[in-house]
Amino acid sequence: MFDHVTIRVSDFDASRRFYDLALGEPTNSGDFTEWGDFGISAASAEKPVTRRLHVGFGVHDRAAVDEWWARMTSAGYESDGEPGERPQYSASYYGAFVLDPDGNSTEAVHHDRADPARSLIDHLWLRTRDVAAAKRFYETIAGVVGISLDSDKPDFAHFSDGVGSFSFVTGDERTQHVHLAFGVRDRATVDAFHRAATEAGYRDNGAPGERPQYHPGYYAAFVLDPDGHNVEAVFHDRQ
Numbered sequence: 354m355f356d357h358v359t360i361r362v363s364d365f366d367a368s369r370r371f372y373d374l375a376l377g378e379p380t381n382s383g384d385f386t387e388w389g390d391f392g393i394s395a396a397s398a399e400k401p402v403t404r405r406l407h408v409g410f411g412v413h414d415r416a417a418v419d420e421w422w423a424r425m426t427s428a429g430y431e432s433d434g435e436p437g438e439r440p441q442y443s444a445s446y447y448g449a450f451v452l453d454p455d456g457n458s459t460e461a462v463h464h465d466r467a468d469p470a471r472s473l474i475d476h477l478w479l480r481t482r483d484v485a486a487a488k489r490f491y492e493t494i495a496g497v498v499g500i501s502l503d504s505d506k507p508d509f510a511h512f513s514d515g516v517g518s519f520s521f522v523t524g525d526e527r528t529q530h531v532h533l534a535f536g537v538r539d540r541a542t543v544d545a546f547h548r549a550a551t552e553a554g555y556r557d558n559g560a561p562g563e564r565p566q567y568h569p570g571y572y573a574a575f576v577l578d579p580d581g582h583n584v585e586a587v588f589h590d591r592q
Contacts, residue, residue: 354472354474354476354500354513354514354516354517354518354519354535355390355472355474355517355533355534355535355536356390356534356535356536356585356587356589357387357390357391357392357532357534358390358391358392358408358474358477358531358532358533358534359385359391359392359393359394359531359532359534360392360393360394360403360406360457360530360531360532361393361394361395361396361397361400361401361402361403361530362393362394362395362396362402362403362454362455363396363402363454363455364454365393365394365395367454368393368453368454368455369386369393371430371453371454372386372388372391372393372453374424374425374428374430375410375421375425375451375459375461376388376391376410376473388473389472389473389474390472390473390474391408391410391473391474396530400530401529401530402455402529402530403455403457403528403529403530403531404455404456404457404528404529404530405456405457405480405524405526405527405528405529406457406458406477406478406479406528406531407457407458407459407460407477407478407479408457408458408459408460408474408476408477409448409459409460409461409462409474409475409476409477409478410459410460410461410462410469410473410474410475411462411463411467411468411469411472411473411474411475412461412462412463412467412469413463413469414463415436415447415463417461417463418436418447418448418449418461418462418463419436419449421449421461422435422436422449422450422451422461425451426451430451430452430453431451431452432449432450432451432452433450433451433452433458433459434448434449434450434460435449436448436449437449442464443464443465443466445463445464445465446462446464447462447463447464448460448461448462448463449461449462458478462475462476466516468516468517471516472516472517474517475517475518476517476518476519476520477518477519477520477531477533478519478520478521478522478528479519479520479521479522479527479528479531479580479582480521480522480523480524480526480527480528481521481522481523481524481527481528481579481580482523482524482525482527483579484506484507484508484509484510484521484522484523485507486579487510487521487578487579487580488502488505488510488521489579490550490555490578490579491510491512491578493549493550493553493555494535494546494549494550494584494586495512497537497542497545497546497549497586498535498537498542498546498586499514499535499537500512500513500514500535501513501514503518504520507523508522508523509521509522509523519533527580528580528582529580529581530581530582531582531583532582532583532584532585533582533583533584533585534573534584534585534586534587535584535585535586535587536586536587536588536589537586537587537588538588539588540561540572540588540590542586542588543561543572543573543574543586543587543588544561544574546574546576546586547560547561547574547575547576547586550576550584551576555576555577555578555579556576556577557575557576558575558576558577558583558584559573559574559575559585560574561573561574562574568589568591569591570589570590570591571587571589571590572587572588572589572590573585573586573587573588574586
């Protein structure tokens with residue numbers, strides 16, 4: 354689903370300890386500390402703390418869900434839901450929930466469609482005051498970044514690439530300050546993403562171009578969705 358998702362944290366050391374315990378050794382450590390497609394970075398005045406996000410991390414079986422929840426709660430982190438079946442999501446859905454140091458809900462989850470070998474992030478849930486507006490934005494870029502609208506209700510919009518997913522749900526207190534990056538196949542697709550969003554009236558947050566501060570050949574563009582989340586299309590040109 355995502356090339357990467359980044360959240361901003363109020364206390365980097367505290368969040369690093371939490372996610373090290375939750376996810377193991379990071380795959381990259383620097384200005385952005387990352388575990389596969391999920392990363393954290395210190396908040397600043399320009400890039401505030403991420404609030405009220407739910408992120409589900411896929412694991413290989415139900416025993417791994419149980420072990421994860423026991424490990425996190427034994428370390429003193431607050432449970433947000435004990436291990437168990439959640440048939441309201443699917444017949445095979447089994448998850449457990451813990452709050453991170455900034456109050457975001459994290460989950461270990463196993464279900465029939467989970468593919469932790471492909472992607473650490475199984476799904477995201479984001480709260481919004483206007484599901485319809487969020488849906489219109491992501492429908493605008495869906496065909497370019499390879500996602501589709503799988504479920505459409507007045508209070509719920511669910512997008513997927515066939516394996517991972519993200520959803521917007523109605524909430525008076527919306528999710529804030531998430532960075533969502535979609536990997537695309539070439540530079541022309543990055544350009545098409547930016548053009549589709551800005552021509553539809555969405556706010557530019559960075560024109561298509563090289564970002565060598567990340568790595569040589571990093572070509573990306575950025576726009577803001579209706580809730581102010583920073584949405585990116587990126588192509589890693591490593592030739």
